[in-house]
Amino acid sequence: MTLNLYFAPLACSLATRIAFYEAGAxxxxxQVDLKSKRLVASGRDFAEINRLMQVPALGIDGQTVLTENTAVLQFVANQFPAAKLAPTSGLEHARMQQWLGFIGTELHKAIYGPLLDRKASDAAKEYARSKVQSRFALLEDHFATHEYAIERFSIVDAYLTTVLNWSEAAGVDLQPWPAVRGYFDRMLQRPSVARARGEEYALYKEERLRQAS
Incomplete structure (x- = not known):
């Protein structure tokens, strides 16, 4: 099976790159330029691949395209079961779904999305900031006693680390949340995360220079 990840540097598609590296796949x-909505190498219109022009999109054998971050992550985990990136049944599987839903809706879309959106109004940004206390209190309580989101490193951690990586750009201060800060720092030291983040940060800098010129 040939898998092709359409990504933008440091966007939520970073989580899938981490999953691939963790699995040794x-x-x-x-690469997609989200400003022009075109593929960087070929100039092809990204809308031909994903109508919503959002990453990640996963091409499968050159024919099928799978979209939506949590769906892509779970598909990758299922394709490489030896990596144990996702529990397959029982309460742990339900917990994984719970965490993916929380990260996607309560963090990614509710907080970081508006704060990173240059077109979002001041009111929208203030509303997003009002969500930080309750959402991060939940994270703090969990990581005060847990090393990972669930039993072991999983696609949940790949996604959560990706979202927390936006904190500085979004103006979300992690210092009041020492357990969350400690979790994030540990994840950054993980080889799969360090590799993926380093590669995409370099591509992000190149993209900024290209757009500036």
Missing amino acids: TAEFT
């Missing part, structure tokens, strides 16, 4: 990576 082989995949193709096609």
